[in-house]
Amino acid sequence: MTIDLRSDTVTKPTKGMLEAMMNAKVGDDVYKEDPTVNKLEERLAAMFGKPRALFFPTGTMANQTALKLHTNPGDQVICDSNAHIYHYEGGGASFNSGISCKLLQGERGMFTAEHVIEAINPPDFYHSPLTALVEVENTANRGGGSCWDFEELKKIRTVCNDHNLGYHLDGARIWNALVAKPETAKDYGQLFDTMSVCLSKGLGCPVGSVLIGDEDIMQNALRIRKILGGGMRQVGYLAAAGLYALDNHVVRLAEDHQKAKEIEQVLSRLEFIKKVEPVETNIIIFELTDKKNDTQFLKIMDDNNMRISNMGNGKLRVVTHLDYTDDMHDKFLTFLKNI
Ligand SMILES: *Cc1c(COP(=O)(O)O)cnc(C)c1O
DSSP states (O other): OEEEETTTTTTOOOHHHHHHHHHHOOOOOTTTTTTTHHHHHHHHHHHHHEEEEEEOOOOHHHHHHHHHHHHHHHHHEEEETOHHHHHHTTHHHHHOOEEEEEEOOBBBTTTOHHHHHOOOOOOOTTTTOOOEEEEEEBBTTTSSSSSOOOHHHHHHHHHHHTTTTTTEEEETHHHHHHHHOOHHHHHHHHHHHHEESSSTTTTSSSSSEEEEEOHHHHHHHHHHHHTTTTOOOOOOHHHHEEEEEEESSTTTTTHHHHHHHHHHHHHHHHHEEEEEEOSSEEEEEEEEEEGGGGGHHHHHHHTTEEOOOOEEEEEEEEEEEEEEOOHHHHHHHHHHHHH
């Protein structure tokens, strides 16, 4: 048995999910005739209190579409130095939209409204790129699954209004934040112009993300998705997995969070571990006292069929998920205690 804690993307569809997929009614989604995709889009739009939603194969494509919708070539997006759009989307911001990222040195992937104000280039100063968009990530992946303080997000909204900037949420793990914090999906919908949400992370779907947003800004989303190669045909089979996950896999995220907490507690007692970042959701980021031992530590894990991620710079990452069972959890904790 391999215990794979590299990411919450490693899950496989459950029996119930596969059944829902097999039974899906489908049509050609490029003609917008797939009833299951339409149902998923309507459901998510209603859930976040927005008029429009569009299904995408990946979160990357949903984010890249959002960047394109909010900007013109030469513009700049303000984001955290740890942002997924900056680190893990292959340079797509420049490749697809011809824009640059202004990186903020936040705290665990999160910054403040003050930081944003300082980073905005004056629009009449034509030597600098035009600031067009603010992007935040909740939960913040490289921040260790950290959750934003909603009051700060509101303050940033005000800054966006004052400076005529778009406001996009990378909500790949918004489900984890919704379970961990009191705010609702509609609260997020009221704040952001556009939001991407992933079905293939904690929710356990094989594929799928959805971009949700306001009517005016989403008008061109279908065209951008087509240009990026994301116009898919009888894709209701995949949307059915998403609908199933919304019914069955949201509330249970609390179990992943609980397990992550327990892993944090064990790790923080081990003498060869220097620091464990505060755990709020399903991600645990930690550092060994001696960075040089990272490779050796990962090898010991590997030899025992346990897999975790190396984030670089001495940071190691464990992510709990749907396929990480109680039995695996017991084994993993026992193993850690005995290293
Ligand atoms: C996973 C992830 C995405 C989307 O990734 P895809 O693999 O393209 O679906 C976007 N943002 C964050 C923070 C993520 O963790």
